[in-house]
Amino acid sequence: MSSTQSERLRELLEPLVSSQGLDLEEIAVDTVGRKRVLRVVVDSDTGADLDRIADVSRALSAKLDETDAMGDGEYTLEVGTPGAERPLTEHRHYVRATGRLVGFRLTAGDELAARILRVDDEGLDLEVPGVKGRKPTARRLAFDDIDRARVQVEFNRKDDRSAARDATGTDDTNDTNDETEEEA
Template structure:
């Protein structure tokens, strides 16, 4: 059974990421002209700070220099967090997004923008914003019904306003 380069890199880098108190979300290798780009995406429940990414980048670079995991060709290393509008694909992503607005694409073709209220093993409890002055409504969605989901960027988040008023 052969392993792909991404799998080998994951085995090599995951201990470094874990030691830094982060979780390895994704490893992506792409070509940019004659060079390759290695993108390592990390996160944690508290988020991945710029300092944590920079420190991890140095550790990853040293580890890659010690091995032949990237071969002889030149490459650019990027260590980053998933970003504010991250896709939600794992249970832990939904847990981190409680209180956030998200856009859901359901398997049945429906699109829905709603705030995540709670998350359990089977699915999500949501608050769907009211339209034209109507009150928000509650809705339950099972994980099995979600084709894909992504956090929506909000400039005036609901939970931020409550904290400022307190």
């Protein structure tokens, strides 16, 4: 998708997504054979359940139908959330991942897996899991030191509240990790 089309679609769709209380995370137009697919990824601090996804999908579809933003050809609109292993690219993504285990690649080339405990404007307070029976350690990581970050799926983890309470002694969690996807 050209940057002009991407910018035009973002300008057109972002106000509608925002009016539904969601953030527009990503827009992508893919061509598969003769078919085009417009993928719109939305999220919010409180998550996006299926009803909210359906509502925003209907609003986006109506808006796209009244404009020529997608041209004359047929296309399929898919609206969903970022998914379980989402990359963290914005400050709000890190806030939403509080309490979650994240894999980091640092600008120095090192890799690190740690749980996000707190997020502020400069960086993250982390809990690095202990290895071979050792206790977890605390670490501070500045945003400038992060090259890439991605939430890790944990099959046997404690729930977010008890993990954060155990690590910090307080119940300072963000229960916003609804991982829901729907095709519209």
